[in-house]
Amino acid sequence: MTATPLVGVLALQGDVREHERALQVSGASTRQIRLPEHLEGIDALVVPGGESTTMSNLALRWGLMEPLRELVRGGLPAYGSCAGMIMLAERIVGGRPDQETIGGLDVTVVRNAFGRQVDSFEADIEIAVLGQPPVHAVFIRAPWVEQAGEGVEVLGSVPTGPAAGKIVAVRQGHLLATSFHPELTGDTRVHQYFVEMVREQA
Ligand code: GLN
Numbered sequence: 001m002t003a004t005p006l007v008g009v010l011a012l013q014g015d016v017r018e019h020e021r022a023l024q025v026s027g028a029s030t031r032q033i034r035l036p037e038h039l040e041g042i043d044a045l046v047v048p049g050g051e052s053t054t055m056s057n058l059a060l061r062w063g064l065m066e067p068l069r070e071l072v073r074g075g076l077p078a079y080g081s082c083a084g085m086i087m088l089a090e091r092i093v094g095g096r097p098d099q100e101t102i103g104g105l106d107v108t109v110v111r112n113a114f115g116r117q118v119d120s121f122e123a124d125i126e127i128a129v130l131g132q133p134p135v136h137a138v139f140i141r142a143p144w145v146e147q148a149g150e151g152v153e154v155l156g157s158v159p160t161g162p163a164a165g166k167i168v169a170v171r172q173g174h175l176l177a178t179s180f181h182p183e184l185t186g187d188t189r190v191h192q193y194f195v196e197m198v199r200e201q202a
Contacts, residue, residue, distance in 0.1 A: 005198045008033040008042035010068075012058035014050020014083060018183035022191040028198070036067045044077040044198040047084030049140065049181050052111070053096050055087055065100060072104040077174040077201050079194045085109060085177035086143050093146060105175050106149030113144040113179075114163055125180070127156040127169055130189040137168065137180035144168055144179050174201055 004027060009019050011032035020030040023046065033039060045068070047055070059065045072078050072088070080088040086095070090103045094111035114121060119141060124134040135156070145167035148154060156169035156178075168179035169190075176197065182190035 003027075003199070004029050005043040005195060005202070006031060006041065007044045007046055007195075007198070008039060009046045009048060010055070010059075010064075010084075010087075012062070012064070013054050014048035015181070015183060016048050018181075019046050019048050019081070019191075022183045022188050023195065025188050026191040026195045028191075028195045033064070034062065036063050039064075039067055039071065042076070043202065044079070044194070045071065046194075047078065047080040047087045047102070048183070049082035049084060052083040052086035052101075053099050055083060056099050056101065059102075060100060065102065068102045069104075072102055072175070075174055075201070077176075077194070077198045078102075078104065079176040079190075080105075081178050081181050081183060082140065082142050085145075085179055086111060088175060088177050089143075091147075105170065105172055105177055106152055107145045107170060107172075107177075108147040109143040110146050111143050112141050113146075113166070114139060114142055123158055123161070125156040125168060126159065127190075129155060130193060135180075135182065135187060135189065136185055137178075137182070138184050139168075139180050142168070142179040145170055
């Protein structure tokens, strides 16, 4: 791999362009993934925010689910934001009965966890690996991590309010996930951290 890793962004649905921009600013090149053949040669994968039930359906319909599972199981670095976090989770609470995920991340996530009334909320999250200042996080019908396995490192939690202590950023080896959308705020530290993970893995 060159110093410029090629990151595939799952482009079935969701905020694909925003992730591509953040990745490019962070030193990666990007490719939109819509079909299994688009996976050829990528160094990493990003699963964007959007609607995880729709993403799951489309991934199944286009024959992407199995190849994605194999790649992620095989060690391909992957980052999921919001719906992307749900797609990378092994277990979902509040999913549709037929909802499937790519999995890999040993966590249980709760969909729409912040409450159906609260469409979106914002908070400053301390994420030690990203340094100061805290990340200004935007949550949109976001999930949180209810339970994390032993190999999962908690990177950030909600500091105050009704959701205080809820886990919203995790890493497990080559997998990274956030409940919030750093691709929407112009703060590229999460994407930079991910691109660094990808370089280290290579
Ligand atoms: N609620 C959405 C889902 O369950 C996630 C929302 C988002 O990605 N902003 O997939």
